[in-house]
Amino acid sequence: MRTTICLFTRDLRIRDNPVLQQAARADQVVPLFVLDEVVLRGPFTRPNRTAFLLDCLRDLRASLGELGGGLVVRTGTPATEVARLADEVGAAEVHVAADVSAYARAREVSLRRALSTRGCALHVHDSVVTAQPPGELVPGGKDHFAVFTPYFRRWAAAPVRRTADVPEALRVPQVRTGRLPAREELCPGDLSPELPTGGESAGRQLAQQWFTGGIAEYESGHDDLADDATSRLSPYLHFGCVSPVELVHRAGNSTSERAFVRQLAWRDFHHQVLAARPESSHRDYRPRGDRWRDDxxxxxxxxxxxxxxxxxxxxxxxxxxxxxxxxxxxxxxxxxxxxxxxxxxxxxxxxxxxxxxxxxxxxxxxxxxxxxxxxxxxxxxxxxxxxxxxxxxxxxxxxxxxxxxxxxxxxxxxxxxxxxxxxxxxxxxxxxxxxxxxxxxxxxxxxxxxxx
Known part of the structure; x- marks a missing residue:
């Protein structure tokens, strides 16, 4: 009996998720999310995002439960926890989404190293976090586009993968699922009072409202500050509660819909820059000799x-x-x-x-x-x-x-x-x-x- 692990990272959804689709083809699959201790201790973990993340994980656990599965939650370093779980359930494969930050790429290297000694294969799936893989569209002789307009021309002409089907059912072996901690346990501090609710359910509801109403005014009104004629889908895209591929497929050919899709291309553009130049997260991409004031x-x-x-x-x-x-x-x-x-x-x-x-x-x-x-x-x-x-x-x-x-x-x-x-x-x-x-x-x- 072949068992796989579906490692969720920034793809906290069951719809159009190639990671889950491929992992679920095995006889048994273990959906897993690791609360990464390195990330939890770092400057990226803040109250607002932590609260939203926990909403996402609760919603994902419920959705997986409806398929007959559940979400296993572990706390530690991903390579250690995935390897430990692979030993526990006898997993032959681990499936995970590709990502572009320096930390995500180091995580992939650590995972591959830890699993290789166990004879467990690591499968990394593109076009999960972004609509186009970051290194897929490149100009001649270079590793990335440095200007958006020529990138967008290539992006708009490139085929977009088909959306992945939701597994009909999940078969999960007996395994301890683990509890989801309270937000204050992970990251104490004050929340913004008008924080949105996280999760795929909330994200899909918002996307439905957007495509049936709001998007029609996007081209003419997206810069209007008071009317706020924007989708507000960015948090759900960041955590992978909604799929950028699905949004591209769902958009039609009206002027406003194409303007919205162009913003999804901007998101991909920035990801392909960071994939090629990971240091640009904190260093000037093009230094201008600035002497910033100290005030x-x-x-x-x-x-x-x-x-x-x-x-x-x-x-x-x-x-x-x-x-x-x-x-x-x-x-x-x-x-x-x-x-x-x-x-x-x-x-x-x-x-x-x-x-x-x-x-x-x-x-x-x-x-x-x-x-x-x-x-x-x-x-x-x-x-x-x-x-x-x-x-x-x-x-x-x-x-x-x-x-x-x-x-x-x-x-x-x-x-x-x-x-x-x-x-x-x-x-x-x-x-x-x-x-x-x-x-x-x-x-x-x-x-x-x-x-x-």
Whole structure:
């Protein structure tokens, strides 16, 4: 009787999961998730993501139970726990999804080494975390695309694998399943009060709502901050509760649907950059000779949403409240930190990872480098002026009022540019004066890059 192990990592779903599909073809399969002690002790484990992860695991355990199986949970290092379980159940194979971070690749090496001494094969499956395998689409003579547009042309023309079927039933040997710990046991600390619920069930419900309603307005409204015409699927994509391949297949050919699919391609683009350049998670992809300022007070004001620039503060407060931020607001707040305050983008990237439920090494680091001008942006010195951004993407001031309630009585033109009000008037409202002269600071940044 052949027994396999299905090792879940960032693919916490039963639908369109080639890892589960292939593992379940054996006589018996053991679905496994390892609470990795190295990750739990590291800077990536934060309350918001831990709470979301545990939601995902509870939902996955229930879904596997409906198939006649269950989810085995172990705590330790993946190679040790997988090898131990393989010995326990006599597994001949282990199936796992490919991933791109330096840690994920080291984990794969450790797994292969630990299993090879036991005569247990490791099968690594592509197109599970991303729609296209990170190393599949490459330009001639290079190992990755450094510019999105030519990558997207190749990506859009490339075939996408068929969706994987859900196993009809799972046959699981007798094995101790293990308990799911409480969130406070893994990562104590405060949660964002408006955190979304994790799991495949919640993710599929959200995707259904998106495709039957919201996506129709995506092309025209995805940058509108107040209406928030975005899918909010990013946390579910990060944890693999929904499949990027399934989303690509499900999207039609309308302008809005193709615009949405383009964003999935951006996600794949960043993953293929990180796969080829793993150090870009913390090093400049394209160094610009920046000498970042050291200003803890300015960073604290940015982090707390107290910069005195309403649109920037609204974005930062949305992040604190929801563990999520509108993409346009992410761009504006990142530009403000790196180019207006001229603080190291890594400070901002870490703060985002501290709170974002969808905090993803590839997307977070590469998007931050894009906005800092050290990444793949072909216009690295562009600066987003928060006044003009507010006028364009929050014209009525509704988004700012939602997250900066002390300013809710002010007209939109003042919300867009608080310099129209006397600092004393702002102080009476409990709102700080701007920490910086935005125009002067932006000009100074351009000069530091040798641009007028």
């Amino acid at each position: 803890p007070e300015a960073f604290r004001a940015w982090r707390e949403g107290r910069t005195g620039v309403p649109l920037v503060d609204a974005g930062m407060r949305q992040l604190a409240a929801e563990g999520w931020m509108h993409n346009r607001a992410r761009m504006i707040t990142a530009s403000f930190l790196a180019k207006t305050l001229h603080l190291d983008w890594r400070l901002g990237a870490q703060h985002f990872l501290d709170l974002l439920v969808d905090g993803d090494v590839a997307n977070n680091s590469m998007n931050w480098q894009w906005m800092a001008g050290t990444g793949t942006d072909t216009r690295p010195n562009r600066v987003l002026n928060p006044v003009r951004q507010a006028q364009r993407y929050d014209p009525t001031g509704e988004y700012i009022r939602r997250y900066v309630p002390e300013l809710r009585t002010l007209p939109a033109e003042v919300l867009h540019d608080p310099q129209l009000l006397d600092p004393a008037d702002l102080a009476r409202l409990g709102y700080p004066a701007p920490v910086v002269d935005v125009d002067a600071a932006n000009a100074q940044f351009r000069a530091s890059r040798g641009k007028p």
